[in-house]
Amino acid sequence: MKRFTRREFLDTCSRLGLGAAGAAALPAWAREAAAKASAAAGRSADLIVRNDWPEHWETSLEALGRSPITPNDLFFVRSHFPVPPLASESYRLEVAGLVRRPFKFMLADLRSLPDVEEAHTLECAGNGRGLYHLPSTSGTQWGYGAVGNARWTGVKLGDLLRDTGLAPEAKHVWFEAADSAPLPGVPPFLRSIPVEKALDDVILAWRMNGEPLPRLHGGPVRVIVPGWYGMASTKWVTKVRVEATPSDNHFMAKGYRYAYPGGDPAQAPPVEELRIKSVITSPLEGARVPTGRLRVAGFAWTGHAGIDRVEVSPDGGGSWLPAIFASEETPFAWRRWEADVTLAARGPVTLMARATDRTGESQPAEAKPNAGGYGNNSIHRVKIDVQG
Numbered sequence: 001m002k003r004f005t006r007r008e009f010l011d012t013c014s015r016l017g018l019g020a021a022g023a024a025a026l027p028a029w030a031r032e033a034a035a036k037a038s039a040a041a042g043r044s045a046d047l048i049v050r051n052d053w054p055e056h057w058e059t060s061l062e063a064l065g066r067s068p069i070t071p072n073d074l075f076f077v078r079s080h081f082p083v084p085p086l087a088s089e090s091y092r093l094e095v096a097g098l099v100r101r102p103f104k105f106m107l108a109d110l111r112s113l114p115d116v117e118e119a120h121t122l123e124c125a126g127n128g129r130g131l132y133h134l135p136s137t138s139g140t141q142w143g144y145g146a147v148g149n150a151r152w153t154g155v156k157l158g159d160l161l162r163d164t165g166l167a168p169e170a171k172h173v174w175f176e177a178a179d180s181a182p183l184p185g186v187p188p189f190l191r192s193i194p195v196e197k198a199l200d201d202v203i204l205a206w207r208m209n210g211e212p213l214p215r216l217h218g219g220p221v222r223v224i225v226p227g228w229y230g231m232a233s234t235k236w237v238t239k240v241r242v243e244a245t246p247s248d249n250h251f252m253a254k255g256y257r258y259a260y261p262g263g264d265p266a267q268a269p270p271v272e273e274l275r276i277k278s279v280i281t282s283p284l285e286g287a288r289v290p291t292g293r294l295r296v297a298g299f300a301w302t303g304h305a306g307i308d309r310v311e312v313s314p315d316g317g318g319s320w321l322p323a324i325f326a327s328e329e330t331p332f333a334w335r336r337w338e339a340d341v342t343l344a345a346r347g348p349v350t351l352m353a354r355a356t357d358r359t360g361e362s363q364p365a366e367a368k369p370n371a372g373g374y375g376n377n378s379i380h381r382v383k384i385d386v387q388g
Ligand SMILES: Nc1nc2c(c(=O)[nH]1)N[C@H]1C(S)=C(S)[C@@H](COP(=O)(O)O)O[C@H]1N2
Pocket: 075, 076, 077, 078, 079, 080, 081, 122, 123, 124, 125, 177, 178, 179, 189, 216, 217, 218, 229, 230, 231, 232, 233, 234, 235, 236, 237
């Protein structure tokens, strides 16, 4: 097992906000988890490591472009704390709070219920943070690949809640998880969603792309909140707590808010639904291509509105032509699109892709920067070089 050098150890502690004093107090299980994570030498070379531990791993655009379903070992990872030790055999999911019949489910109980398998796109709210222009934003400087699309298998949370029954005052569903900061004093990751969303399409998933849910992605069981940014999809969920009010946890009240410069922080709107967005996965930045016809391809995704169209510009926004969809439409899964452009002249070219949803909302040329660096859905520009 890899040993932490003192330097790595202190770096990790400072990233966790623990300070040097914290390092000495780090419990053995956390040190072990850290060593295991570092030993993840099997990690695919297509993952860009933005932070080693806790894991902030991003998928390269080239890898994303290979298939509409992102394979598990290429799927981006974003954890606030170390992966918790949570065994399938002893796993329990408690459903409590404003329910008529509180219950503790074992994994086998969950698996015996009718299941669904649905492809949903998961995007970190901070995806694209590193691409915002000034003012600079703190947090992991993600590029384009803190997003992926997987098939999630599990039970509909609504089915479970209809079984346990809801009290009339039930308005919000809180998700407690098994992960925690290695030291006391740091709030746990705890988010809630409105009960209407919980009853509608939320999945408690134990399989990802047909395999048991990997621990890095929240195994044995995680929440998938379709159409919302990734922070809503609690990994390692251990308790579903039905309450009358939303959670006032740090990650609800302070984190994940669109705090625009000059705005009142108390009024900052919460980060919830995915914004309409598209990326170009081919060609890649810096590609050298011959004159003539070029296939441009990528993905587009959004929240409840659904995608209406994608347009591609072969000349930095001077003209736009429609892309065609190359994958089926299912709710909250991205769609692959393609367009053939003709490049007549040699020289540098800026390709652009712009998606529009069914309410008519299009991607902005530049998304409005906000203190947390959330929701960057600026139009993707790819500079290529057309050669003879
Ligand atoms: N318990 C728990 N759930 C969590 C997180 C976390 O740190 N702890 N991170 C959230 C965030 S910010 C994102 S973007 C997604 C990332 O899921 P992934 O690592 O499977 O890609 O998980 C969410 N669920």
